[in-house]
Amino acid sequence: MTKKTLTFGLLILFVINTLHASEGMWLPILLKKYNIEEMQQKGFKLSAEDIYDINNASLKDAVVGFVRLSSPFHHFCSGEVISPEGLVLTNHHCGYGAIQSHSSIEHDYLTDGFWAMSKEEELANENIGVCFLRRMEDVTNEVLNKIPENATKEIRDSIINAQIEKIETEATDGNELSAKVKPFFSGNEYYLSVYEIFRDLRLVGAPPSAIGKFGGDTDNWMWPRHTGDFSMFRIYANKENKPADYSEENVPYKAKRFLEIAIDGVEKNDFTMVLGYPGTTEEYLPSFAVKLKTEVENPAKIKIRTKTLELMKSDMDADAEVRIKYAAKAAGIANGWKKWIGENKGLKRLDALTTKQELELEFTKWVNQSDDRKIEYGHVLANYEELYKKLEPHQLALNYIYETLFSTELLKFSRKLQALTDITKGANDEKNQETLNKLISNTKGFYKDYNLETDKKIFSALVTFYYTDIDKSLHPKSFQLIDKKFKGSIDAFVDYIYSKSMLPYPEKMQAFLEAYSYRKMKKFTNDPMVKLYYETINIYASSIYPPYKQYHSEINELHRIYVKGLLEFQKDKVLFPDANSTFRIAYGTIDDYEPRDGVSYFHQTYLSGIIEKDNPEIYDYRVPEKLKELFTNKDFGSYGTDKKTMPVCFTASNHTTGGNSGSPILNENGQLIGINFDRNWEGTMSDVMYDPDMCRNITLDIRYVLFIVDKFAGAKHLVDEMTLVNAKQKRQLP
Numbered sequence: 001m002t003k004k005t006l007t008f009g010l011l012i013l014f015v016i017n018t019l020h021a022s023e024g025m026w027l028p029i030l031l032k033k034y035n036i037e038e039m040q041q042k043g044f045k046l047s048a049e050d051i052y053d054i055n056n057a058s059l060k061d062a063v064v065g066f067v068r069l070s071s072p073f074h075h076f077c078s079g080e081v082i083s084p085e086g087l088v089l090t091n092h093h094c095g096y097g098a099i100q101s102h103s104s105i106e107h108d109y110l111t112d113g114f115w116a117m118s119k120e121e122e123l124a125n126e127n128i129g130v131c132f133l134r135r136m137e138d139v140t141n142e143v144l145n146k147i148p149e150n151a152t153k154e155i156r157d158s159i160i161n162a163q164i165e166k167i168e169t170e171a172t173d174g175n176e177l178s179a180k181v182k183p184f185f186s187g188n189e190y191y192l193s194v195y196e197i198f199r200d201l202r203l204v205g206a207p208p209s210a211i212g213k214f215g216g217d218t219d220n221w222m223w224p225r226h227t228g229d230f231s232m233f234r235i236y237a238n239k240e241n242k243p244a245d246y247s248e249e250n251v252p253y254k255a256k257r258f259l260e261i262a263i264d265g266v267e268k269n270d271f272t273m274v275l276g277y278p279g280t281t282e283e284y285l286p287s288f289a290v291k292l293k294t295e296v297e298n299p300a301k302i303k304i305r306t307k308t309l310e311l312m313k314s315d316m317d318a319d320a321e322v323r324i325k326y327a328a329k330a331a332g333i334a335n336g337w338k339k340w341i342g343e344n345k346g347l348k349r350l351d352a353l354t355t356k357q358e359l360e361l362e363f364t365k366w367v368n369q370s371d372d373r374k375i376e377y378g379h380v381l382a383n384y385e386e387l388y389k390k391l392e393p394h395q396l397a398l399n400y401i402y403e404t405l406f407s408t409e410l411l412k413f414s415r416k417l418q419a420l421t422d423i424t425k426g427a428n429d430e431k432n433q434e435t436l437n438k439l440i441s442n443t444k445g446f447y448k449d450y451n452l453e454t455d456k457k458i459f460s461a462l463v464t465f466y467y468t469d470i471d472k473s474l475h476p477k478s479f480q481l482i483d484k485k486f487k488g489s490i491d492a493f494v495d496y497i498y499s500k501s502m503l504p505y506p507e508k509m510q511a512f513l514e515a516y517s518y519r520k521m522k523k524f525t526n527d528p529m530v531k532l533y534y535e536t537i538n539i540y541a542s543s544i545y546p547p548y549k550q551y552h553s554e555i556n557e558l559h560r561i562y563v564k565g566l567l568e569f570q571k572d573k574v575l576f577p578d579a580n581s582t583f584r585i586a587y588g589t590i591d592d593y594e595p596r597d598g599v600s601y602f603h604q605t606y607l608s609g610i611i612e613k614d615n616p617e618i619y620d621y622r623v624p625e626k627l628k629e630l631f632t633n634k635d636f637g638s639y640g641t642d643k644k645t646m647p648v649c650f651t652a653s654n655h656t657t658g659g660n661s662g663s664p665i666l667n668e669n670g671q672l673i674g675i676n677f678d679r680n681w682e683g684t685m686s687d688v689m690y691d692p693d694m695c696r697n698i699t700l701d702i703r704y705v706l707f708i709v710d711k712f713a714g715a716k717h718l719v720d721e722m723t724l725v726n727a728k729q730k731r732q733l734p
């Protein structure tokens with residue numbers, strides 16, 4: 001409890017006991033059972049069926065998951081449909097890859113923004129699409145009830161896999177839907193999700209980075225925030241309104257349901273709810289895992305990324321071309337880096353380790369109360385302790401190989417080029433040519449964002465980390481050159497690889513690929529960079545992954561039992577399953593917070609705050625002239641508050657995580673009031689432990705989005721597609 005609430009402590013004790021905090025990411029099909037009453041007490045005016053209904057269009061039909069078509073059940077972001085013609089809103093950082101891929105020095109959409117002034121100007125994208133959840137179902141019984149008692153793990157797994165396959169096949173038989181069964185509560189429950197995945201998604205608009213990424217990585221994960229983090233896409237479908245590959249014949253998707261947009265703003269304590277696809281949380285970890293994460297894994301990853309970022313940033317600051325090439329790469333690296341730093345601080349502040357240990361103590365007491373429980377759960381905590389101890393060096397080596405060698409640009413590129421070894425003898429074979437053409441085009445894409453000097457410095461730093469911190473038995477074979485040929489000089493080793501390999505050189509590589517036939521395979525596999533890649537893969541596959549996998553699968557098995565025990569032990573509480581990239585609902589209220597002693601944050605920021613931050617010297621804080629003009633003239637259209645101020649972002653207490661980016665934030669009537677895009681730094685530990693006083697999600701106020709589209713970009717035609725309402729006065733605006 002904060003100091004403020006202490007004053008009213010006694011008065012509100014009753015309320016707190018009957019209402020839960022805002023913790024939790026809930027399943028749409030269980031809202032009616034567990035949540036709807038509490039939601040309505042908090043102010044929600046609609047029913048559970050208004051959110052999820054398979055017979056009628058409901059709010060879930062206006063929410064999308066963004067996917068790469070190559071991995072359609074992992075949602076890297078969320079989004080919402082806001083017009084009858086399939087217009088979709090998401091974050092700028094979710095559309096970043098697409099915006100960047102259409103950008104060049106001549107058309108720098110990252111810097112200048114992009115607005116399609118007609119549908120013809122909308123830009124097609126490769127490999128990304130959106131899915132709609134059409135149906136969800138509890139299939140726990142079907143998946144688990146064929147498992148005989150005392151089945152071995154192998155038998156258990158094989159029955160589960162067979163049942164899952166059967167359920168997925170049945171769900172997609174005779175239709176064009178996609179189905180996925182995933183485990184929940186560590187495999188104690190299973191749910192089927194059936195999706196319709198649209199594959200033709202076009203870029204409609206994005207503000208300049210000076211708006212969409214305002215504050216950049218300096219403000220990332222922080223409040224107060226002023227980032228206009230949005231971009232717009234449109235879903236295209238075939239003439240039957242069904243998913244189709246990109247085609248000029250495709251037409252805008254006729255939305256089953258789209259969101260109304262409420263433009264009368266938010267006040268503290270207003271009800272809010274978030275729909276979308278949170279990726280991963282780990283709320284039920286034992287103390288041993290929390291210790292490993294906070295004391296070993298996070299510090300190692302933070303150390304490595306700090307160095308990479310330092311090197312990247314100094315080259316980006318020195319050269320505009322490098323900045324464009326490395327912008328998305330740096331943002332990706334910085335995002336995780338800063339989150340881990342915040343997470344560690346938050347878990348320390350909460351003393352998460354002690355909290356977990358106390359829970360485990362209580363759990364043990366409960367277990368010891370009955371012989372049956374002792375048999376089922378008595379071994380769990382001791383086994384955890386032993387397994388985590390054994391896992392530690394392997395977990396660290398795994399983190400290292402991913403964060404260092406596998407993170408170097410040229411080893412990643414080698415992985416793509418591996419397809420060359422598929423090219424067979426028949427020289428004119430069509431399939432060979434197809435493989436080659438694809439590689440040639442991928443290669444062009446790769447070099448478009450490549451800078452040799454920057455890459456080489458980072459490569460050298462990452463090799464140094466691995467070489468110095470990881471046991472020699474886990475070094476790739478080429479590292480022997482460092483010891484023998486180069487007398488311990490990593491620089492000499494790096495110089496050698498970069499002078500002998502063709503991968504750092506676009507022209508050499510292009511020429512090599514264009515003249516490629518299976519006879520050249522040796523030249524490829526003997527390239528020192530490619531050799532290092534294969535050696536790294538070998539070490540990983542032979543000595544790093546197997547022990548890691550072994551301990552993890554033992555831990556997972558234990559986790560299933562532990563979570564089962566926790567569910568029983570805490571059966572008077574309704575627990576939510578960890579996020580796993582399935583559709584969830586979180587709800588809470590508009591709320592402020594006190595980040596530290598003596599400091600209190602307000603829940604809303606305004607355009608005036610952007611003007612305060614303006615600093616032409618600092619890249620992250622350059623405010624576009626046009627925005628300054630609009631501010632000076634108070635030219636906010638009908639989107640400002642009392643025509644005097646322009647709201648930008650707000651905070652609320654919804655429990656969200658990575659993947660919730662782009663999620664709609666809805667008011668009590670299910671109308672759109674903002675787009676989720678971040679969490680506060682003090683609350684990033686919510687993936688492991690939620691703190692109602694400190695955890696806030698950060699939302700882009702929808703009024704700022706409309707203002708930018710209409711007043712800044714002059715793309716009023718897009719606002720005209722939407723339905724704006726004044727929720728508090730309950731009328732539709734003209």
Ligand code: ARG
Pocket residue numbers: 093213216217220221331332334335658661677678679
């Ligand atoms: N922290 C947000 C998220 O996890 C935003 C990331 C993108 N923004 C950035 N400045 N890197 O995805």
Ligand code: GLU
Pocket residue numbers: 076077656657658659660661662677678679
């Ligand atoms: N920015 C995150 C995302 O991309 C959302 C912030 C969070 O992790 O809560 O999904």
